Amino acid sequence: MATDSLPSGKDKVVFVLGPTGSGKSKLAITLATQFNGEVVNSDKMQVYDGLDVITNKVTDEESAGIPHHLIGGVHPDADFTASDFCREAMHAIDSILQRGHVPIIAGGSNSYIEALVDGEGGVFRSRHESCFVWIDVDPSLLHLFVSTRVDKMVEMGLVEEARSEFHQDGDYSKGIRRSIGVPEMDGYFRMEASVDEATRARMLEAAITEIKFNTCKLTCNQLQKIHRLSTLPGWDVHRIDATGFFLKRGREGEAEAWEKVVAGPGKEIVNRFLRGKGASGAVQKNEGKYVNGEADKAVTNGIKERSEV
Known part of the structure; x- marks a missing residue:
C-alpha cells in the first residue's frame, strides 16, 4: 500500500x-x-x-x-x-x-x-x-482585473465608505483604516471643499489610480x-x-x-x-x-x- x-x-x-x-x-x-x-x-x-x-x-x-x-x-x-x-x-x-x-x-x-x-x-x-x-x-491579466474591479467598487460606493472612516487626525496604521481604499482618499477628502470642480475631479481620479496601483502591488507581495x-x-x-x-x-x-x-x-x-x-x-x-x-x-x-x- x-x-x-x-x-x-x-x-x-x-x-x-x-x-x-x-x-x-x-x-x-x-x-x-x-x-x-x-x-x-x-x-x-x-x-x-x-x-x-x-x-x-x-x-x-x-x-x-x-x-x-x-x-x-x-x-x-x-x-x-x-x-x-x-x-x-x-x-x-x-x-x-x-x-x-x-x-x-x-x-x-x-x-x-x-x-x-x-x-x-x-x-x-x-x-x-x-x-x-x-x-x-x-x-498582467490579474492587474487588469483588479483595476477594473476598483472602478466597479467606486460605482458601488467606495468613496462614501472611505469618507465614513475619514478623520482629520485619523490613524491609518491600525484597524480597518489600513484597508487599501481608505488612506488613498485622505488627501481628496481634506481638499475637496476648497478646490474647484475640475481640480476636485482630478484629485479623485488620482486617488482612484493610487488605489489601483496599491492593489496591484499587494497582489505582487502576496x-x-x-x-x-x-x-x-x-x-x-x-x-x-x-x-x-x-x-x-x-x-x-x-x-x-x-x-x-x-x-x-x-x-x-x-x-x-x-x-x-x-x-x-x-x-x-x-x-x-x-x-x-x-x-x-x-x-x-x-x-x-x-x-x-
Missing part, C-alpha cells in the same frame, strides 16, 4: 491561497458546496465590521448558503493581530469539525495563515492534516509570500493556473471555463486529499501558453474586445 493512502488520524483542513482578485472566495464556496464544508476567512481586513465594499466581503448571494466565519465581528478600531486570528480560527475550525464538516480557510493574508499552520509550537500540525490549493493567474511558503517543509502547495478562466471572464463560456480550469482541478485535488490519496498530479498546468508576452497580448486583445462590445 502506498504511504500517501495511509490514514493519518488527523483532522483535515483545506486552505485556498492566492492573490487578491484571483477567485479564492469563489473556489472556497465551490469546494464547501461539493464537500460539505464551511469557510473560515483569513483576510485580515475582512474580520472587521464595516467597509464591505472596500474590503470586498463576500455577499449573502455569493456565499450560496455556505456558513462563513471571521467575516466582521471585530471593532473597526481594534488591533486584530495574527495571534488573535490564530485563536479565533482554531475555535472556528474546531466547531466546524465537531459538526462533521470540512474547514476551508480562504483569504489573502498569508502571514496569518503561516502563523496558524506553523506557530504555537506545532500544535496545529500535530492535530491537523492540511491541503494547500493555490490559485495562480498571469499577473505572490512572493506564496512562492516562499511553497518552498518550506510541510507546505505541499498545489497550483492551479486560472489564467484560462480569466481570459473568459465577462464573455461567453465563462462558466464552462471556471469549471474546467479552476473548479474541476480544485475539486479533484481536495477529493484525493479527503480520501487519503494525496493530490500529486491533479493539477493540469498550462503556463506554457502564457510565456514570452502572450499574456500581455491577451490583455491588449481583451481591452480591445471590451471596447468593441
